[in-house]
Amino acid sequence: MLPLFFIVRFILSWLVWLIFADKRRWRSLGLTGVFAALLGSVADIVTNRYPFWEYSDGINPLFIDISDNFSIYIVATYLFIQWLPRSRAVARMFAYWFAWTTLTVTIEWLHLATGHMRYGLGWSLFHSYVADWILFGIFYLVYRIFRLEKLDS
Secondary structure, X not given: OOOHHHXXXXXXXXXXXXXXXXXXXXXXXXXXXXXXXXXXXXXXXXXXXXXXXXXXXXXXXXXXXXHHHHHHHHHHHHHHHHOOOXXXXXXXXXXXXXXXXXXXXXXXXXXXXXXXEEEOOOOOHHHHHHHHHHHHHHHHHHHHHOOHHHHHO
């Protein structure tokens, strides 16, 4: 069975990147995206042992893990950092985080609604939402702490 849903998602992710990404900033933004893919790989290892979530039966989980790590994780993180608000006021950053976590949880909800994913071990959409807030915070801190924006200067 071809995992068409995941192939389409992979293609759409990179199409979004091709259309919206500031390719001049690929060194700093790409490194943050690679960091996101690395964290995604760690999450894959953990969920293989403790299935907080799993994907549809009949689809090779390695294919899904690789397609996630080399597409949606990189692209979403790249664009999240690229479009950070110039004003870093708390209210502005809160609204920005809220928008991005809502987008990512909506994508996950789509996976659940179409039957391509299911939760286990008490995991829920709320847990994913909180995890996304934390992850976007980590990506922002990595970008700021390591001053990755200077790579593109």
